[in-house]
Amino acid sequence: MTSPTDAAAAESLFDRFAAIVGPAHALRSEIDIAPYVSEPRGRYGGVTRLVLRPGSVAEVSAILKLASETGTPVVPQGGNTGLVGGQMPDGSGREIVLSLSRLNRIREIDLQSNTVTAEAGVILHALREAADGVDRLFPLSLASQGSCQIGGNLSSNAGGVGALAYGVARDLCLGLEVVLPTGEVLDDLRKLKKDNTGYDLKDLFVGAEGTLGVITAAVLKLFPKPKGREVAWIAVDSPERALVLYGLAAAKAGPSLTAFELMSERTLAFVLRHIPGSVAPLAQAAPWNVLLEISSGRSAEDAQNLMQDILSEAYEAGTLTDAAVAASLAQAEAFWHLRESMSEAQKPEGGSIKHDISVPVAAIPRFIREAEEAVASVEPAARVVCFGHMGDGNLHYNVSQPEGADPATFLLLYPAMNRAVHDVVRALDGSISAEHGIGSMKRDELIATAPPVAIDLMRRVKCAFDPAGIMNPGKVI
Numbered sequence: 001m002t003s004p005t006d007a008a009a010a011e012s013l014f015d016r017f018a019a020i021v022g023p024a025h026a027l028r029s030e031i032d033i034a035p036y037v038s039e040p041r042g043r044y045g046g047v048t049r050l051v052l053r054p055g056s057v058a059e060v061s062a063i064l065k066l067a068s069e070t071g072t073p074v075v076p077q078g079g080n081t082g083l084v085g086g087q088m089p090d091g092s093g094r095e096i097v098l099s100l101s102r103l104n105r106i107r108e109i110d111l112q113s114n115t116v117t118a119e120a121g122v123i124l125h126a127l128r129e130a131a132d133g134v135d136r137l138f139p140l141s142l143a144s145q146g147s148c149q150i151g152g153n154l155s156s157n158a159g160g161v162g163a164l165a166y167g168v169a170r171d172l173c174l175g176l177e178v179v180l181p182t183g184e185v186l187d188d189l190r191k192l193k194k195d196n197t198g199y200d201l202k203d204l205f206v207g208a209e210g211t212l213g214v215i216t217a218a219v220l221k222l223f224p225k226p227k228g229r230e231v232a233w234i235a236v237d238s239p240e241r242a243l244v245l246y247g248l249a250a251a252k253a254g255p256s257l258t259a260f261e262l263m264s265e266r267t268l269a270f271v272l273r274h275i276p277g278s279v280a281p282l283a284q285a286a287p288w289n290v291l292l293e294i295s296s297g298r299s300a301e302d303a304q305n306l307m308q309d310i311l312s313e314a315y316e317a318g319t320l321t322d323a324a325v326a327a328s329l330a331q332a333e334a335f336w337h338l339r340e341s342m343s344e345a346q347k348p349e350g351g352s353i354k355h356d357i358s359v360p361v362a363a364i365p366r367f368i369r370e371a372e373e374a375v376a377s378v379e380p381a382a383r384v385v386c387f388g389h390m391g392d393g394n395l396h397y398n399v400s401q402p403e404g405a406d407p408a409t410f411l412l413l414y415p416a417m418n419r420a421v422h423d424v425v426r427a428l429d430g431s432i433s434a435e436h437g438i439g440s441m442k443r444d445e446l447i448a449t450a451p452p453v454a455i456d457l458m459r460r461v462k463c464a465f466d467p468a469g470i471m472n473p474g475k476v477i
Helices: 004-021 030-036 057-070 124-133 150-155 239-256 265-274 300-316 329-340 340-350 361-378 407-411 414-427 443-449 452-465
Strands: 072-079 096-100 106-110 117-118 173-179 185-188 214-221 230-235 256-265 288-298 320-327 356-358 383-389 395-400
Touching: 004 057, 057 072, 057 096, 057 173, 057 356, 072 117, 072 150, 106 124, 117 124, 117 150, 124 150, 150 214, 230 239, 230 300, 230 329, 239 256, 239 288, 239 300, 239 361, 256 265, 265 288, 265 340, 265 383, 288 300, 288 329, 300 320, 329 340, 340 383, 340 395, 356 414, 361 383, 361 395, 361 414, 395 414, 414 443
Parallel strands: 072 096
Antiparallel strands: 106 117, 117 214, 173 185, 173 214, 230 288, 230 320, 256 288, 256 383, 356 395, 383 395
């Protein structure tokens, strides 16, 4: 039990933190704090007595300096769209949430260098719109792009549907501005594509989930906008056929192949059932579906010809059974809306056990086959919902409860189901976290299953950067 003296000391300390950002940006009431202590899936909730919303790098620096001096744990938070609990405080009430939402300026767009310098609180969609407004493309694209923020995208090394052609968040980042736990500011906002001057420090912070410091700004790559874009919805009989189709598309289109998404029949059926306005792209349901996108830097005609060559050869070889090429921008967006609604469409079906895995692309059919057997060994009536970025080897392999089951009872199977699916992943030299991060959800499993030397090295890095142990404790490592 907290004594009156301890409570008074804590309030006095919180007053010192609040003074850094001003009363309007130091949230202390339950109603104001509520949005910061719950997350999209409802699996993780926390307790905090203070949310700080700094408006400058200097304020972030002052907050972390005071936190290190007083041993106050700090949980950085972006758009609060994370799915593994990495942005959530614990239940102690000791941790302060540091929201980066007010650091939301686009500082510069450099068209000659093809870069944009953006602060951590810039919404992903806003950055994409700003790039589009100057005839450039920022290719990071996520279902949560209307609310996720650049700092969080970098801290979790976000992937998304554009990773096949353009890479993940780490690949799109040239430089960072980071506030260290001591309050020191690392200004590494450089636009260099080549730099061999020692360790690449920025790569330590990208994907670290706020455990080493707070990203406050970044220099990011921009690309020329494609001159032609074709989107097709394709029916295939099996993941094996989808893999053959991927090989054909990659060989013919090369870097113009910008998306190759695989989706099971059940996954699409959930979308058609629960997402208003959804329309099936093809007349007949297929066991598996592929969403294929070609983006040409040369011309619309080039994109059309590439798509036609791929589909014609695949049809003649029996690789696909049916296909529809979007006849308009609106239809292309409708195809993509089906894909991007797949997570949302699972919610009305009850409890869902999630997996964000990656395996070598060639191993995807084997993984799907063996993982289905593993799921059945835990709960034979469970319904597999499989979709994701086949071209990257990254699948969202989710398991919905049996029809009519009690959600709470089904979710008790989470540990056993994770273990069964992840055993298949590890047998194929895959990863248990492809793009969602580790957070608190997968921390214990990472520690238990990663090579001991790797865990030791990560702990050494953590201690070197954060000797006071204040940065997002209990996450990742």
